[in-house]
Amino acid sequence: MTTSSPETGSTETACRNAELFARAQAVLPGGVSSPVRAFRAVGGTPLFVREAKGATFVDENGTRYLDFVQSWGPLILGHAHPEILSAVQDAASRGLTFGAPHTGEVELAERIARQYPGIDRVRFTSSGTEATMSALRLARGATGRDRILKFSGCYHGHSDGLLVAAGSGAITLGEPSSAGVPADVARLTSVLPLDDEAALDAYFTAHGDETAAVILEPIPANNGLLLQRPEWLRHLHELAARHGVVTIWDEVISGFRVGLGGAAAVYGITPDLVTFGKIVGGGMPCGAFAGAARLFDRLAPLGPVYQAGTLSGNPIAMAAGNRTLQILERDGVHDQLEALGDRLERGARAMIDAHPDWRVAFVRQGSLFWFAFGDRTVPRTDSAIAADAAALYRRFFAACLREQVYLAPSAYEVGFLSAAHGDADVDRAIAVFERALAETFSA
Ligand SMILES: Cc1ncc(COP(=O)(O)O)c(C=O)c1O
The missing domain is CATH 3.40.640.10 (Type I PLP-dependent aspartate aminotransferase-like (Major domain))
Structure with a gap:
């Protein structure tokens, strides 16, 4: 098996994640140590992380991902600061x-x-x-x-x-x-x-x-x-x-x-x-x-x-x-994160405003962000979240992953920015999100 370059992100021949997931399932319930990591909500094979630095991690296939999960929140300064x-x-x-x-x-x-x-x-x-x-x-x-x-x-x-x-x-x-x-x-x-x-x-x-x-x-x-x-x-x-x-x-x-x-x-x-x-x-x-x-x-x-x-x-x-x-x-990390969050929010809102047919809303508090799928109104209660949010998110998630942008493998989890993310990362993410949303709503 050849290993792809972390920088190009090519995954042509790599299948190490799948091998490891098969091995994991024989010894860890569902192959994981905590349920949402198993990708059940989005389908596909979880990425096994080999190493992480700053805003990115490299999986066992050798592909580098821009990470908006950041271990579900602890890493406000990014990986391996x-x-x-x-x-x-x-x-x-x-x-x-x-x-x-x-x-x-x-x-x-x-x-x-x-x-x-x-x-x-x-x-x-x-x-x-x-x-x-x-x-x-x-x-x-x-x-x-x-x-x-x-x-x-x-x-x-x-x-x-x-x-x-x-x-x-x-x-x-x-x-x-x-x-x-x-x-x-x-x-x-x-x-x-x-x-x-x-x-x-x-x-x-x-x-x-x-x-x-x-x-x-x-x-x-x-x-x-x-x-x-x-x-x-x-x-x-x-x-x-x-x-x-x-x-x-x-x-x-x-x-x-x-x-x-x-x-x-x-x-x-x-x-x-x-x-x-x-x-x-x-x-x-x-x-x-x-x-x-x-x-x-x-x-x-x-x-x-x-x-x-x-x-x-x-x-x-x-x-x-x-x-x-x-x-x-x-x-003054919180000021930096607020500026970064604002940049992401402006990009997300501009693309959503430009596409009235996309049933999605964007919400943010500081460095926490979330795409609410299925409706153009931001919900305040769990019962207000659209019934097809998870199905729409599944497509969005897969499209982002293909472009090496890693979001939480569930429609109901938020995204995390860290101080290790820069303007260029956010701009790249906005471009990827726009293509992924277009794909999600063209199906
Ligand atoms: C708001 C909140 N409370 C409690 C917990 C539980 O924390 P832990 O997973 O460290 O047990 C979490 C975990 O995500 C959480 O988000």
Whole structure:
């Protein structure tokens, strides 16, 4: 077999991805370590990444792709940033894990508390899932209440109490959205639509005083990019405060991505608890939940709410996170990303405006972007996303991939810009998107 050149991207004879995928499926469920990577939603063979640098990666076929997934969000500075690599290598040379306190975790907690409003205390975890799960436990421990509220169209990781969908009927008990989640656990979670004040009013009137916490992505970015009206966010915040419900903002994606102060700074609202992941670990496994001392005084070892982790505050993850946040603070990276995002948005809007027959809309918040297929209106709720969005996206995705532009292998995942993307990358992407959209809507 010949290997194609990474620079030309020719894939004439290469089939290494297919070979590896066959091997993977014999030993990894579905061939992957996390489901969306399997390309089920778009068809075809997942790309096995050999190496990555900046805005691109090279797959095992030897083809180089312009990457708008960036490991699903942690890599705001791009792949293999030299300063992050050197921080990681330096930390690794002093030990991989201590299971004891160390300076790096104090520094990272201080940085997070300095940038995000309302934070006195930070507890580190090894994933975003652990962060949201633990934040809920803390809220339940602090309020003595069991019920929680979440929203359809938000994702908070895969703990049992959060893999829940709305049951039938208004304000009903939740139902498991995954096999293996006990119905008795799901019943403690209520699920409401986003963007609906009346649904909030009805819920809080009926259940506000028995609800421990409301959890939401203030910038929902896991079911498309469902930007919310500030008035809706404020209404929810006020209702929760009135009923003594702990507000948890899940900023695992938006934290340090939409700005140093996350969605809290964007909307001028300070949640009681916030969860982080992705960027705070600089590409290493890491999560965190944070908030006011009055809540964290209830957390072990200070209080009765138990939470722990062998690798929590891992020195390599802390080093990567510290260096990432340091660079974000030092280099004005968010201004650069806003300019890049604006360039992409102007290009996307111009091509969409020029083609009234294309059923697609473009939405962006900073360096997060999404093509909403099937309609020319940007949806605010998951139920407003067109039924044929996935089918249209499948064609769009394949056309982009053929031109070595890598988007998330699902219609419902957002795109990520990084500081390693330049104007030329964005201009190339715009040209590729235009050809791919023309192909999508000519079929
Ligand atoms: C908003 C949000 N919360 C929680 C999680 C779970 O984080 P992890 O995959 O690190 O467990 C994710 C993952 O994508 C997320 O986007």
